[in-house]
Amino acid sequence: MSSASHLYVHLPFCSSRCGYCDFVTVVGRAGEHGRYVDALLAELELERALLAPRPETVYLGGGTPTLTDAGAFERLLAALPEAAEVTVEANPETVTDELARLLSRNRVNRVSIGAQTFNSALLEVLERRARPDDVRRAVHRVRDAGIDNISLDLIYGIPGQGPSDLARDLAEALALEPEHISAYELEAKPGTRFTHAHGAELERQAAAMESYFEHVVETLTAAGYRWYETANFCRRGIRDLRARHNLGYWLGHDYLGIGVGAVSTIENRRWRNAPSLARYVAALSGGARPPREHEELAPPVRDAERLMLGLRLDEPLSVAGLEGTLDQSELERLTRGGLVTREEGSLLLTRRGRFLGGGVTARLLA
Amino acid sequence: MDQQHIRNFSIIAHIDHGKSTLADRILQLTETVSAREMRDQLLDSMDLERERGITIKAQAVRVQWKGHELNLIDTPGHVDFTYEVSRSLQACEGALLVVDAAQGIEAQTLANAYLAIENNLEIVPVVNKIDLPQADPERAAAEVADLIGEDPERVLPISAKTGQGVEAVLDAIVERIPTPHGDPGTPARALIFDSSYDQYRGVVAFVRVVDGVLRPREWLRTMALGTRFEAQEIGFMSPGNRPVKELTAGEVGYVITGLKDVSELRVGDTLTTDKHGALEPLPGYKDVKPMVFAGLFPTDSDDYPELRDALEKLKLNDAALFYEPETSQALGFGFRCGFLGLLHMEIVRERLEREFDLDLLVTAPNVAYRVKPVNGEWVEVHTPADLPDAFDEVEEPYIKASIIVPKEYVGTVMELNNDRRGKFDHLEYLSPERVHLTYELPLAEIVLDYYDQLKSRTRGYASFDYDVAGFRAGNLARVDILVGSEPVDALSLIVHRDFAYERGKALVEKLREEIPRQMFDVAIQAAIGARIIARETVKARRKDVLAKCYGGDITRKRKLLEKQKAGKKRMKSVGGVEVPQEAFLAVLNLNESAKR
Numbered sequence: 020m021s022s023a024s025h026l027y028v029h030l031p032f033c034s035s036r037c038g039y040c041d042f043v044t045v046v047g048r049a050g051e052h053g054r055y056v057d058a059l060l061a062e063l064e065l066e067r068a069l070l071a072p073r074p075e076t077v078y079l080g081g082g083t084p085t086l087t088d089a090g091a092f093e094r095l096l097a098a099l100p101e102a103a104e105v106t107v108e109a110n111p112e113t114v115t116d117e118l119a120r121l122l123s124r125n126r127v128n129r130v131s132i133g134a135q136t137f138n139s140a141l142l143e144v145l146e147r148r149a150r151p152d153d154v155r156r157a158v159h160r161v162r163d164a165g166i167d168n169i170s171l172d173l174i175y176g177i178p179g180q181g182p183s184d185l186a187r188d189l190a191e192a193l194a195l196e197p198e199h200i201s202a203y204e205l206e207a208k209p210g211t212r213f214t215h216a217h218g219a220e221l222e223r224q225a226a227a228m229e230s231y232f233e234h235v236v237e238t239l240t241a242a243g244y245r246w247y248e249t250a251n252f253c254r255r256g257i258r259d260l261r262a263r264h265n266l267g268y269w270l271g272h273d274y275l276g277i278g279v280g281a282v283s284t285i286e287n288r289r290w291r292n293a294p295s296l297a298r299y300v301a302a303l304s305g306g307a308r309p310p311r312e313h314e315e316l317a318p319p320v321r322d323a324e325r326l327m328l329g330l331r332l333d334e335p336l337s338v339a340g341l342e343g344t345l346d347q348s349e350l351e352r353l354t355r356g357g358l359v360t361r362e363e364g365s366l367l368l369t370r371r372g373r374f375l376g377g378g379v380t381a382r383l384l385a
Numbered sequence: 386m387d388q389q390h391i392r393n394f395s396i397i398a399h400i401d402h403g404k405s406t407l408a409d410r411i412l413q414l415t416e417t418v419s420a421r422e423m424r425d426q427l428l429d430s431m432d433l434e435r436e437r438g439i440t441i442k443a444q445a446v447r448v449q450w451k452g453h454e455l456n457l458i459d460t461p462g463h464v465d466f467t468y469e470v471s472r473s474l475q476a477c478e479g480a481l482l483v484v485d486a487a488q489g490i491e492a493q494t495l496a497n498a499y500l501a502i503e504n505n506l507e508i509v510p511v512v513n514k515i516d517l518p519q520a521d522p523e524r525a526a527a528e529v530a531d532l533i534g535e536d537p538e539r540v541l542p543i544s545a546k547t548g549q550g551v552e553a554v555l556d557a558i559v560e561r562i563p564t565p566h567g568d569p570g571t572p573a574r575a576l577i578f579d580s581s582y583d584q585y586r587g588v589v590a591f592v593r594v595v596d597g598v599l600r601p602r603e604w605l606r607t608m609a610l611g612t613r614f615e616a617q618e619i620g621f622m623s624p625g626n627r628p629v630k631e632l633t634a635g636e637v638g639y640v641i642t643g644l645k646d647v648s649e650l651r652v653g654d655t656l657t658t659d660k661h662g663a664l665e666p667l668p669g670y671k672d673v674k675p676m677v678f679a680g681l682f683p684t685d686s687d688d689y690p691e692l693r694d695a696l697e698k699l700k701l702n703d704a705a706l707f708y709e710p711e712t713s714q715a716l717g718f719g720f721r722c723g724f725l726g727l728l729h730m731e732i733v734r735e736r737l738e739r740e741f742d743l744d745l746l747v748t749a750p751n752v753a754y755r756v757k758p759v760n761g762e763w764v765e766v767h768t769p770a771d772l773p774d775a776f777d778e779v780e781e782p783y784i785k786a787s788i789i790v791p792k793e794y795v796g797t798v799m800e801l802n803n804d805r806r807g808k809f810d811h812l813e814y815l816s817p818e819r820v821h822l823t824y825e826l827p828l829a830e831i832v833l834d835y836y837d838q839l840k841s842r843t844r845g846y847a848s849f850d851y852d853v854a855g856f857r858a859g860n861l862a863r864v865d866i867l868v869g870s871e872p873v874d875a876l877s878l879i880v881h882r883d884f885a886y887e888r889g890k891a892l893v894e895k896l897r898e899e900i901p902r903q904m905f906d907v908a909i910q911a912a913i914g915a916r917i918i919a920r921e922t923v924k925a926r927r928k929d930v931l932a933k934c935y936g937g938d939i940t941r942k943r944k945l946l947e948k949q950k951a952g953k954k955r956m957k958s959v960g961g962v963e964v965p966q967e968a969f970l971a972v973l974n975l976n977e978s979a980k981r
Contacts, residue, residue: 027936042937203932229927249930268936282937289940314940324943331934352961356905375904378929381949382904 022068023285024075025267028059028099029278030084030092031296038146038213039205043280043294044082052088055296056095058303062277063099065308069285070275076104076264085113089121096125104129104263106170111149114157119164129168129262130161131201137191138184141177144217151191158195168260170199175235176228177205178217185231189238198260200244200252202235204228232374249331249376269332271325279309287321289314319344327380333373335365346385353379388565388635392558393456393593394509395473397501398483399491399848403513407483407545407554408446408457414551415448415455417623444579445476445591445637447621450555456621456637458578458593460497467852468673468725469579469705471500472653475669476578476593476637479507479562481554482529486512486520486542490528490815492789492850498532507562508533509541511554516544528815565595565635572663573597575632575640575656577607580647582701586617588644592637592656595667599632599640604659608666612649613659617641647704675707675723676782676853677730677832678767680748680875681737682719684966688743689718695741696720699733706733711768715875715959716746716969721767723753727832748875749972752828755780755856769877772863774914780856781879782828785810787850792820794843801838805830806881825854829879833972864889864918866896867910871960875969890919892972897921899968904929907962 031045032052063070077099084092084107099105106129107122114132122130134154135145142149154171161169171192175185192200207214207221214221236246244252245261248269253260267274276283280294292299293310302309316324322344329336338345350366353359358372358379372379398404412418445458460473474480480501484490501508510529515522526540541557543550567574575592583589592599599605599619606613620628621638632638644650652673655666683692696708707723724730730750737743754766756779766772772779786807790798792814799809802824810823826835831851839847862885866876876896880888889911896909900923911919934942957964 025936206932232928232930249934250932265935268934268939274936276936280937282939284936284939291937320943323946324939327943327946328934328939353904358904373930374927375929377931377946377949378904378926381946384946384950 022071023273023275023283024071025264025272025274026063026070026074026077026100026102027264027274027276027278027281027283028077028079028084028095029082029276029281030055030079030087031082031279032086033081033083034086034148035146038216039207039211041208041211042082045279045296048296049088051296051300052091054300054304056087056091058300058309059095059277060098061303061306062309065303066275066277066283069283070100072100074100074102076106076267077102078105078264079107081108083108083110083113085109085118089118093121093125096122096127101126106131106262106264108133109157109161110147111153111157114153114160116160116163119160119166122161123164123166128166129170130166131170131172131199132157132161132197134171134192135174136177136180136184136188138180138188141180141184144177144179145174146213155195158197168199169195169197170201170262171195171197173200173202173235174205175202175231176221176224178220178224180224182227182231182234185234186238189235193239193242196254198254198258199262200239201250202239202252203250204232236374245333246373247333249373269328271321271328284316287316287318289316323384326383330366330368330376330380330383333367335362335367337365339364344385345383349382353382359383388567388569390453391456391565391635392453392479392562393458393477393565393635393637394558394562395458395460395477395480395501395506396483397460397470397474397480397494397497398513399485399488399493402483402485402488402491402494403545404483407481407511407513407543407551408459410545410548410551411448411457411555412446412624414548414555415450417446417448445622445639447623447627447637450559453559454636455555455558458637467496467500468671469652470497471504472576472578472669474501474504474506475667476576477504477506478565479509479558481509481511481558482533483511483513484525484529486514486522486525487517489521489525489819490532490789492787492821492848495532495787495789495821496850496852502533508535509554509557509561510535510539511541511543513543513545515542516547516549524816531815567594567596567634569596569598569634571596572661573599573656573658574663574667575599576667577650577652577654577656579652580650580704582647583641586641586643588642588647588650590640590642590650590656592632592640594632594634594636594638596634596663597658598634599656599658600630601628605640605642605656606659606662607650608655608657608663609670610649610651610654612644614642614644617643647701651704673705673725674753675705675725676753676828677724677726677750678753679722679724679730679750680711680713680716680719680768681708681722681734682713682716682746682748684744684746686717691741692720692737692743692745695737695743696722698741699736703733705729713875715873715957715964716748717957719746723767724750727836746966746969748969749878750832751879752782752832754861754879768874769863769879770865770872770874772877772879774863778858779861781859781861783825783854783857784828784831784851785854786824786826786831787852788822788824788839788847789815790820790822790843790847791818794846795820795822797842798822798839798847801835801842802826805835826851827857827859827881828853862913864892865912866892867908867912868896868900868964869905869907869960869962870910872912873959873964876972878972885913886918889913893919893921895971896968897923899971900962900964902926903962 033044105127107127108131110133137151239252245255247261273285279299282291290311290313299309360367396404448455458473460470512522512525522542526537530537574596575594577590579591581589601619618628618641653670657663700706705725708720711721757763757777758773759775807824807826813821860882862882865872893909893911906925907923909921910917931942
């Protein structure tokens, strides 16, 4: 069995749950952080064979990883394998000078800050705790601690967000000169408390929001950022500032995920740990693997995923071996329509094609 | 039975005026069926008939009354089956004309009464439902008496529901309706007034013997079509099959033919013996032609074989149903079906969906056209897309419409008819309150929503009936709809040139609403020949992406895409444009104002 070069570590703890969130999160339970970290390390030990001795990337996501009790958190970071890129997700209000130094001394070299918006009223709509100044301070603290690869997460399409609000958010983000920006349209997932509260407003502004995506891409590329993935941008320059961990997903690499709700994909197997914190900790404290949901990835499924993920990038996707997955007549038509370009065994979406990437991919799948 | 003791009669009535209830009561009073066997509307055996309260297939029942043999010949109760009604009436010497005491005469009553008069039938007028609180028997009796030129005193007041007055009806049948007067000694001539298909015994013909005698095991022949067969069994219904050794002049009964295809036996044809047969057929045979056509396509193209089998089975019992395979580049494989009229179409569609559990897409109906291509011979066209670009002349079917309406709605009905290219023919007051209007109208103007419009504009008071009046020249043009520059055969329509622009414009506007935005701009155009008369654009989408996609949700995103892909497969693709099936019905939903 090959070994994965990418390790994902899930830290579910949050101080409160944001209305729009559908990740596996746990509010409170400060007393359980230590035992959870024990369980994480136990799982890592059980699956060590699946991981390369020196993985390329480690990514700690959440939840709010930086909310984890400092002692337990540092113990975890110290125990994780060395990697070229180690990223930690952070909520702005959790980034103190102490935390920034903790990250820095534990080889964390990339921090992804969940800014979302710089507008106080919209932050409240999203039920975020941070204030706009918290975001600015967090960026400076991380930089002062010597970490020189910062990503900001932005959300657009927030209920009540007008075009000028979006322009201001982008300007504020650019003023902080982050190496990387992720910009997501707000996904109001059915059944969430958020959709219940704001569904009507979201529907009302749906038509106007069509242009928001274009606006984001135009503004960021004009400011010297590379639109390297559907929702991700990095500063151009000598360094390649793309998120290497996430690039692993988009290029179809294997990855090991540990923690509650974490997903792993190794060759033709994918599994998801059950989302229950109690059961996760109980299983691993007894030396057993946590309950998991398994999925067999047949070759056509992996091929379809390769296409779906690869077409999100701004680099040509090699289609060698994917011929059976591609609907040739659709490919022909989409090429004629100026949404796809083809050259030497590879595919690339045009600029307009990338704005329609979901629909284009659905059509290309045979 | 000698002809002196035979009476053959039909019951004619507007829908819901009580024909079936009266028939039931007659069967009970004559002890043809016991109370235990009695079931409401015994004669209407199909579920659909019982539900809609209409009779689709006629049957004949023999009852005994005071030493006489009475044959009740049931008639189909709707306009689409006028020809079948007329054949049933031809098999009789008299008819009960039943009118609801509360409603009075309706358009269908008139149509059928005129048919009866044309067939020289003795009409026995009956006013039914006199037990209802809102009944006005005197007014209804006056209307009926006036219609047929009869003394109002001779109109029989009854309640078929309670049985009140029904014995008097039976007596009147014996007293007033003439006896048959055929010649039992000459070669046999029997009128086929209906047929049905029995899955074990084949085609069954329902006949009225006019002259001579029919016997079992005898070789018989139909005079118009020339079909030969050996009569397996002959008999009469009372109400079950009662085989007999012979049916003689004046009698009504059935012949089991052993034929396997109903189209070999046509209603209106004359049955005679194969050897020493009659020389002259009975008058009045017509080859009925379907006038209304529509494409029937399975919603799921995998159901095509099931649809074909279902149509084959329906056709066994419905000689008037016409179908042939049709391939639409937009809708795939299906059938172009011909119907006698709108109700016939509705019945066929419902039976296909209900009895055969098929999910169907039925295109907007159109009429048959006759066209003479440049330097060519006249041909009949059943689908608008088949109308050639260039032709010398084209003709469309016209109907004679008969409408009865309270006088305050005369203006609104006239307005509707004028909008529909109607030509005023006649106006007559049936009573101080009610007016009978006749118009000539192109059938094409009726097939879409005329009836609904008439009903809604008159608050449901208007009654309507029609008769096909033949083909007339029309200033017609074929309007094609192009989606993404490709013509969509299933959306072509034939319209009067004066309305072509408005209809084309309304249709492309409707389609713009129905066709979802795609990845490219989609032009929707209406054209006559090479000339574009209307155009709309469905603007391309500007965004269609899955915002986030990381390790934890690849499976879910992949499933989303697969779902998106599957959704597209349910749409019909025309020139690479995904068109939802609803769009093909857009022509049905053009609102009234857009149509003018």
